[in-house]
Amino acid sequence: MSGPMRVLGIESSCDETGIALVELPESMEGTAPPPRLAQALHSQIDMHQAYGGVVPELASRDHIRRVVPLLRETLAGAGLGRDAIEIVTCTHGPGVTVCSCGR
DSSP states (O other), rough: SSSSSEEEEEOSSEEEEEEEEEEEOOOOOOOSOOOEEEEEEEEEEHOOOOOOOHHHHHHHHHHHHHHHHHHHHHHHHHHHOGGOOOOOEEEEESSSSSSOOOO
C-alpha cells in the first residue's frame, strides 16, 4: 500500500446501525488505533423497548432504512465523497436476519 487508506465500516448485527470511516496509515506497526474521520450511529432501543427485547424482523427493516442516510452523514462529516472510500467492511453474522453483508 502506498499512503494512507480510507476504510468504511458498517455494523448492523443487532439493534444499532453504525458506520465509521477511518484512515489507516501506510504501516500499522506499533501504532495506535487508526483515527476516525467520521462516524454515525442510530440506536433502535426505543423501538424495541415495548417488546421487552430485540425483534429481529423490525431490526432488519430498520437497518435497511437507516444505512444510506447514515452513510451520507458519515461522508459529509468527513468532508469526503464515495470515491474516497477504498475498502468497505461490514457485519457478516452472527446477528439479525439481514446484516449489512448478508450471510
